[in-house]
Amino acid sequence: MGVWQQLEERAAGGRAxxxxxxxxxxxxxxxxxRLRRTPGIDPVLVVNRTVDHxxxxxxxAGVDPSDLCVSDDPTTLADAIDRGxxxxxxxxxxxxxxxxxxxxxxxxSIEHGATTALTALxxxxxxxxxxxxxxxxxxxxxxxxxxxxxxxxxxxxxxxxGGMLRTHNWVRAMGFEPVVVANCKRxxxxxxxxxxxxxxAERDGTSVEVxxxxxxxxxxxxxxxxxxxxxxxxxxxxxxxxxxxTLEHAVDDLRATESRDHVVEYTLGGxxxxxxxxxxxxxxxxxxxxxxRFYKMGPGPDYLFLRPHTLAQFEMAETIADxxxxxxxxxxxxxxxxxxxxxxxxxxxQAGEALDGIGGYTGYGAIDTTARAExxxxxxxxxxxxxxxxxxxxxxxxxxxxxxxxxxxxxxLRRRQASLVAHAR
Numbered sequence: 062m063g064v065w066q067q068l069e070e071r072a073a074g075g076r077a078x079x080x081x082x083x084x085x086x087x088x089x090x091x092x093x094x095r096l097r098r099t100p101g102i103d104p105v106l107v108v109n110r111t112v113d114h115x116x117x118x119x120x121x122a123g124v125d126p127s128d129l130c131v132s133d134d135p136t137t138l139a140d141a142i143d144r145g146x147x148x149x150x151x152x153x154x155x156x157x158x159x160x161x162x163x164x165x166x167x168x169x170s171i172e173h174g175a176t177t178a179l180t181a182l183x184x185x186x187x188x189x190x191x192x193x194x195x196x197x198x199x200x201x202x203x204x205x206x207x208x209x210x211x212x213x214x215x216x217x218x219x220x221x222x223g224g225m226l227r228t229h230n231w232v233r234a235m236g237f238e239p240v241v242v243a244n245c246k247r248x249x250x251x252x253x254x255x256x257x258x259x260x261x262a263e264r265d266g267t268s269v270e271v272x273x274x275x276x277x278x279x280x281x282x283x284x285x286x287x288x289x290x291x292x293x294x295x296x297x298x299x300x301x302x303x304x305x306x307t308l309e310h311a312v313d314d315l316r317a318t319e320s321r322d323h324v325v326e327y328t329l330g331g332x333x334x335x336x337x338x339x340x341x342x343x344x345x346x347x348x349x350x351x352x353x354r355f356y357k358m359g360p361g362p363d364y365l366f367l368r369p370h371t372l373a374q375f376e377m378a379e380t381i382a383d384x385x386x387x388x389x390x391x392x393x394x395x396x397x398x399x400x401x402x403x404x405x406x407x408x409x410x411q412a413g414e415a416l417d418g419i420g421g422y423t424g425y426g427a428i429d430t431t432a433r434a435e436x437x438x439x440x441x442x443x444x445x446x447x448x449x450x451x452x453x454x455x456x457x458x459x460x461x462x463x464x465x466x467x468x469x470x471x472x473x474l475r476r477r478q479a480s481l482v483a484h485a486r
Contacts, residue, residue, distance in 0.1 A: 064382045068101030070384070077103040078385040079142065081161050081186075083177050083265040084168035085109040085118035085154070087267055088191060092167060092374040093124040099378045100307070106138065106148045108155050108177070115149040134458055153177045161387050165217075165377065166190045169271065171441050172471040175199050178214065179474070182206045187213045187384040191377065193222050194419065197286040198441040198471070201398050202393035202478035204390075215390035217378035222287040224337040225325075227394040228368045229292060236349075237341030237364065240322040241315050242288055244281045247354040249303065251455075252421045253277045270420030279419055279426035279440060282346035282402050285325040286428050289400035296400060297324045299457075300427035307331040312365045315340055325400070325428070397482040401434035402426040403457050404443045410452045418444025424458065436460055441471070 071077065080096060082089050085107055096104040104122075116126045130141035133152035141148040142160040153173070156164045157180055164181040166188060168174045174195040176408040178188045183206060190196060192482065196203070198217050207214035217223050221244050233240050251259075253276035255269040262272040274280040282300065289295055297319050306314035306328050315326065343349050358364050360466040383389040404416070404424040416423045419440055426440035438446065438458045446463040 064379055064386060067386050068099070068378075068382045069199050070101075070371055072100035078102050078162045078381065079160060080104045080381060081106040081108055081156055081158075081164045081181075081261075082118075083108045083156060083164060083166045083174070085111075085114045085167070085432050086167070088119050088373050089167045090118040092165065092377055093118050095374045096378060097122050102378055102381060105142045106150065106155060106158070106161065106177055108150050108153060110151055110152060112149065115151075117277045119147055119149065141398050142438050145301045147302050153180060156181040156186060159184075161186050163187045163189060165381060166192050168192060169194065169441060170341055171195050171198055172469060175203070175474055176470050178203055179206060182212060182214055184211055185210050187388075189215055189217045189377065189380050189384055190400070191217045191220055191223075191373070193220065193280075193283050193287050194441065196222070197283045197290070197400075198288060198439070199474045200287065201394055202474060202481060205438055205481055206392055207390075213384040213388055213390045214356075215380060216287055216291070216392065217377050218379040218391065219371060219373040219380075221281065221284040221337055222291075223376070223380065223391055224368045224371045225288045225339070226291055228339045229288070230340045230392070232341040232366050235341075236345075237343055237366075239292075239294075239339050240324075240342050240363065241319060241338075241340040242292065242294055242325050242338075243304075243315065243338045244285055244325075244327040245331070245338060246278070246281055246303070246327050246329055248276075249278050249329060251277050251425050255420070256406070256422075260350070268420075272420070273439055274420040277407070277420075277425040280329055281401070281403065282426045282428045283440070285327065286400040286402050289325045289428070290398045291394055292323075292325075293395045293399055294323045294325045295430050295438045296428045297321065297326065299403075299429040299433065300405075301326050303327055305329045307330070308333060308365065308367065311338060312340055312363050318362060321337075333367065335371055336367055337371070338368075339366045340364070365387050397485050398431055400428050401431050401437075402428050403434050403437040404440045406452045406456050406458060407456050409454050410448055410458075412448050412449050416443045416448070416458075427457070438463055442475075 117313040174192040262269045
């Protein structure tokens with residue numbers, strides 16, 4: 062029985078997963094609307110740092126704001142959930158309520174997302190995350206904490222990492238060996254900044270930081286790091302190659318570009334839509350080649366598998382249901398992290414400048430192996446770092462070239478993860 066049938070069966074029996082959504086922005090608001098119309102899933106709580114945005118999300122999902130329970134008191138929130146009253150809180154600690162089954166994290170904030178996910182996991186709640194930035198930074202730790210508490214932490218369907226991992230699993234299940242897992246990027250401008258992003262952000266209803274991160278490639282680099290750390294696939298070079306190609310020529314172009322197998326990559330341009338691709342290799346080609354030609358898959362032995370869309374809130378219910386019903390994560394790490402996203406100078410930078418982090422004016426992210434990234438500034442910790450020396454455009458920023466306040470909760474989580482990694486190795 063598929064997970065959608067399982068949800069319908071539970072709904073018919075009067076059971077539904079009680080879900081908290083953390084983040085009432087673009088995706089969170091749309092997800093709330095979708096889940097309220099999904100049998101077997103009951104979004105009961107929105108956690109957002111601003112009440113007004115939380116109210117707007119509930120209103121957009123069809124709830125009269127006057128019917129909301131707005132509180133940061135756990136007892137009051139629990140009572141509202143028991144009575145079927147939609148609830149709204151600004152307190153991140155609300156994700157620990159025992160009345161919840163699944164917490165969905167969609168803030169996009171690295172520190173807030175990571176600490177909130179940790180709170181939920183330690184309270185024994187499943188966590189489904191669309192926060193690739195947090196996962197790429199401390200995902201290994203979050204998976205470890207989930208196992209300790211007998212729950213699931215998972216990245217979600219609906220965004221590129223989930224699509225890449227879902228396709229990777231699908232290709233393996235059919236008997237192919239995945240050799241390249243690739244994100245598909247239409248356009249790339251590493252020097253795009255909040256000023257040049259503003260018209261696109263206004264058009265799409267997103268923040269300029271999010272739009273800039275997408276435009277300068279930092280987002281896709283982080284997404285590929287999530288996939289790398291789940292599968293063990295590494296980038297072939299710093300920042301990956303970025304292979305200009307089309308569906309017709311992608312297999313040959315990717316094979317000609319990569320120096321090895323089992324890599325993460327991205328394509329540029331072409332006719333891939335907002336999709337992802339996996340190149341899968343068959344090792345019994347003499348047996349399956351005739352069938353694959355008949356199915357219009359090409360000559361092989363390497364074949365292209367396309368997932369032509371990533372549909373955010375429309376796909377996330379599948380991950381939520383699988384975590385709640387079956388205790389399944391979309392993917393779990395095969396070992397310690399193999400990839401890091403380092404900070405590259407977006408322009409010539411001067412000593413004394415403060416970096417503005419992801420989606421800003423001063424830097425963009427580039428994936429690399431953890432070995433090659435040693436001693437370089439992770440993009441997750443770039444915001445607020447002050448340069449001690451000049452750094453030229455397109456150069457990686459060394460850790461010893463910046464002053465960082467390492468007293469933040471995110472730094473503490475990263476140190477905790479580093480201890481786990483050292484023990485694992």
